Amino acid sequence: MTNTVPLKSPKRIYIQEVVTRDGFQAESTFIPTEEKIALINRLSRAGYAKIEVSSFTSPKAIPMLADAEAVMKGIYREPGVEYTVLIPNLKGAERALTVGVDEFNLVMSVSETHNQANLKMGREDSFQGLVSVIELAHANKTAVNISLSTSFGCPMSGITSLAEFMSWVDRFANLGVRGITICDTTGMANPAQVQAICEATQAKYPKLQWTLHFHNTRGMGLANALAAVNSGIDRFDSSLGGLGGCPYAPGATGNICTEELVHMFDLMGFDTNMQIDALLECSKDLQTLIGRVLPSQLLMAGKVDRLYEAPCQS
Numbered sequence: 237m238t239n240t241v242p243l244k245s246p247k248r249i250y251i252q253e254v255v256t257r258d259g260f261q262a263e264s265t266f267i268p269t270e271e272k273i274a275l276i277n278r279l280s281r282a283g284y285a286k287i288e289v290s291s292f293t294s295p296k297a298i299p300m301l302a303d304a305e306a307v308m309k310g311i312y313r314e315p316g317v318e319y320t321v322l323i324p325n326l327k328g329a330e331r332a333l334t335v336g337v338d339e340f341n342l343v344m345s346v347s348e349t350h351n352q353a354n355l356k357m358g359r360e361d362s363f364q365g366l367v368s369v370i371e372l373a374h375a376n377k378t379a380v381n382i383s384l385s386t387s388f389g390c391p392m393s394g395i396t397s398l399a400e401f402m403s404w405v406d407r408f409a410n411l412g413v414r415g416i417t418i419c420d421t422t423g424m425a426n427p428a429q430v431q432a433i434c435e436a437t438q439a440k441y442p443k444l445q446w447t448l449h450f451h452n453t454r455g456m457g458l459a460n461a462l463a464a465v466n467s468g469i470d471r472f473d474s475s476l477g478g479l480g481g482c483p484y485a486p487g488a489t490g491n492i493c494t495e496e497l498v499h500m501f502d503l504m505g506f507d508t509n510m511q512i513d514a515l516l517e518c519s520k521d522l523q524t525l526i527g528r529v530l531p532s533q534l535l536m537a538g539k540v541d542r543l544y545e546a547p548c549q550s
Contacts, residue, residue, distance in 0.1 A: 246507040250285035250471045251498060252447060254491055255522070256307075257288040257322055259479035261298050263526060269303040271525060273310040278518050280314035283510040285471070288320050288341060292328035308335040320381065324355075329369045339379040341417075342366050346401050347390035350421070354385065363407065370411050382408045383417040383449065387433065389424030398436060405437060415445030417473065420460065422482050423453020427463035434467035449473040450492045451482065452531075457492035458500055465506070472497060477519040477530030489531045495519055496534045503540065512539065 256276055260267055272290075279287055289311065295302035304321065313319060320339035323329045329340060344362040345351035351359050366382070373380045384404055389395040405416060418433060430448070437446060448464045448471070450457045461472060474497045480490025495515040501508050519535050 246505050247465075248470060248507045248509070249465065249501050251283070251494065251508055251510055252286040252288065252320075252471060252473050253279055253284050253476060253494060254288045254449075254473050255476040255479050255494070257291050257301065258473075259475045259477075259490060261291060261300050262481060263300050265527075266300055267525065269306050269310065272303070272307050275518065275522070275525070276307070276311045278514070279476070280312065280317050281511075282514040282518070283508070284317055285509070286318040286320055286339075288322065288473075289337075291322035291324070292332045293322065293324045305331065305335050308332075308337060318379075322383075323369055325365055326368050326372065329372050333372075333376055333378070337378070339381055339414075340369060340373050341381045341383055342369055343383045343385060344404075345385040345390070345421075346396050346404055347386040347393050349392040350386045350390045353392070359404075367411065370413065374412065379415075380413045381415040381417060381445070381447070382413050383419050384408075385419045385421040386424075387418045388420045388429055389422070391422050391424070395424070395429075398432060401433065402436060402440070405441070409441050409444060413444075415447060415471075416441075417447040417449050419449040420451055421449075423451035423456070425450065425460050426456060427459050430460045430463040431467045434464050434469050438468050445471065447471040447473060451480075452478060452489045452492050453482075458496060461492060461497060462500070465501070474498075476515065477522050477532045477535065479522065479526070479530055493530075493532045493534065495532055499534050499539060 256272055290304035290307050291298055291301045292304050318338040320341045321332050321337045323332055323340040323342055345354060348359050351362055355362055370380050386396060387401050446469055448469050450460045473491055474494040475491035476494045478489050478493035498508050498510045498512055519532055523530050
């Protein structure tokens with residue numbers, strides 16, 4: 237009898253798109269509702285685990301996402317894809333429940349200075365407000381994810397210590413949230429720091445759903461993603477074409493670019509479940525939609541299997 241060793245399955249990586257919220261919220265020209273719906277429907281067929289559709293914040297605060305309900309009602313919900321939305325407060329949560337979102341994504345900053353600048357309140361006030369939203373979500377059997385901004389550092393107060401970060405992780409973990417997103421909001425993380433945080437969080441809370449949210453502000457986005465996946469992380473936020481950016485990191489690009497992230501992981505043998513050619517087509521069309529070139533290097537250069545004719549020899 238011959239003994240055979242079963243082949244090891246490639247590690248599954250879950251890609252979560254944020255372009256229609258994180259990317260669109262800072263655009264200067266309103267993107268028509270039907271265009272948002274059409275893009276989300278195309279992305280839903282590309283293999284994502286989750287899509288952040290919109291934000292249920294005040295239309296006065298973010299007019300570009302004033303059509304959150306209409307978009308949620310208009311999209312086709314692909315089986316197997318989760319549709320999450322950003323929830324800033326209890327009023328936003330109540331609005332979101334009327335359209336049956338799959339998840340509440342709640343945001344606050346680990347940095348007091350950044351929280352004051354971004355949310356116009358202190359961290360304790362933010363936390364207490366989010367407690368009420370979490371209670372409402374639990375009562376309605378809606379999953380909750382907490383996105384902790386400036387988890388690695390804040391451009392106004394410096395590098396975030398691991399102890400400070402973990403103190404907020406502890407508080408939210410004790411409230412029974414499903415997942416926590418570790419956000420490098422202004423692109424200050426480095427791979428060694430990423431490894432330390434990923435190992436600490438997973439060791440203490442192995443049952444929480446961990447997501448990493450990197451920006452490419454200083455060109456370390458993909459290096460940080462690789463450090464995270466090598467530390468056991470399997471979920472990543474990313475933005476189609478690299479669209480977006482934080483107002484507190486002038487000149488910054490947005491989240492790591494979805495097609496670049498997928499391209500890298502696919503080449504390394506991971507299972508992303510993503511259709512890279514469909515992503516590139518969506519990214520190309522997104523440039524037309526917003527009227528400018530996106531920072532996606534892959535969109536400009538093409539995949540590594542793209543071949544060219546040899547130059548003519550004279």
